[in-house]
Amino acid sequence: MSGHEGFGDLRELYQEVIFDHNRQPRNFHSMADADHVAEGHNPLCGDQLTVYLKVADGVVQDVSFVGHGCAISTASASLMTEAVKGRPVDEVEALFRDFHALLTDAPPEGRDFGKLEVLAGVREFPARVKCATLAWHTLHNALEGGGTAKTE
């Protein structure tokens, strides 16, 4: 359980990529001409974010977010924007399902998660799964037509 550096499992959760994206979140801005917007809220820890999307021809042309939260939720939102930009909407929804499985039960076979893989460490910290999935639930709601997503 405990690693040599004394951080143990924590290093699985707080990988360098997480710190990087927490410090400097990508696509971190509002989007005045977005055609899909949704707000996400985790009442338990106060995390709050808004996801903006531009969708054309069934493809996510642009995506951004603003808000505040813990390192896991901020980094996850940032990584999500990178992962979905330029992808067809149905692929994005499939990726959300697989990503959720990666964090909660068995990771789906054969799926390459790219950088999102760094969030797999959340699986060992069930209380933090909601932090890592808040942005994705919000993205899903935005694609479905808006509204507020809640994870707790």
Add this chain to the structure above:
Amino acid sequence: MNMNEVPAGAVRGDGGDAADLSAHAADFPILSRPVRGKRLAYLDNAATTQKPEVVIEAERRFYRESNANIHRGVHWLSQHATDLYEGARERVRSFLNAARVEEIVFTRGTTESINLVAQSWARNTLQPGDEILITAMEHHSNIVPWQFVCEQTGAVLKVVPINDAGELVLEAFDELLGPRTRLLAITEVSNALGTVNAVAPLIRRARAVGARVLVDGAQAVAHMPVDVRALGCDFYAFSGHKLYGPTGIGVLYARHELLQAMPPWQGGGSMIETVSFERSTFAPAPQRFEAGTPHIAGAVALATAIDYVLEVGLERIGAHEHALLEKATAAVQALPGVRIIGTAAHKAGVLSLVVDGIHPHDLGTILDADGVAIRAGHHCAMPVMTRYGIPGTARASFALYNNDEDVDALVRAIRKAQDMFGGRR
């Protein structure tokens, strides 16, 4: 040890011997289990306390030797269980120094106790324009039930503000308390800030204008002696599980003449006198407020928990926790980038803090990896967090079994979190 002869509120044990509760940690079996491979430093006592062996054994023994339903059986075991349950009520009466045992209602906890007062007393008493006075440091359970009542009756909720230290602004209290104030609902100790409110003078002032007073004692009863007659309050609510007792059992103390006049708020078995399809009549208090089969084993084990804390001594417990609070406060104040939320002159064993650049949730996870259990979040006191402009805090809260080693583990883990987050900038 029979504590029945000791008047409630009296100094028990030698209050000056603050640090010598170390032997009692062994009374709590869970403290010897490792968590995440580490020694457990359980510092989430404001959420719930751990249970001593005697309490665990009392509940177990009830189910093994005494279990039956109460107030309805002609058989021996039912009478035996009834005696234990009513005996527990008497132990609670003595603990609070209430005048009569009929003033003690068993509930599921503080939240249900407050809701009982809200729905039975306030809803049937308040008129449009009447005012309910609460404070800015209340737990959600002492806010939301009154919001319900305001919607139901047209009463108005007024809030006494707090200053930057987390203390009540008393000038504002005096301004807000007026002829329309029908109820003051106030916490004795803030769960999020640790502030201890000197409630006795506020109760006197509220009663002088004809208001009733409810005191939320959830965070007080495990840390200081309580005497409802000395306080002069009309209602006092607390939970068993924050007093080393079981979850799912709590208490409402209500002044006899008020409780006798209050209508039932939940219908069912046990609370009736006669039932026909045309009309039912109700049992006297407190049975009128205990519809359905109560948490009998919980009440019995709560009485054991009360005996336990009285034996250790509430004055000694309070002094011990205060020493830990002072040590922890000094240690975290010495860390760069740490801000303590709640710096009242008079505090109970709660240390709420925020660390620059580290969200409370991340801090909670990193501390947990070292076996340090704290609460991270808004502590069911969102208005307090809003007052300080923060999403939440990390909160360490102390109990009689905590020691210097727990404080050291806390401080070490905070430094580690700062190392992880800050060292890479």
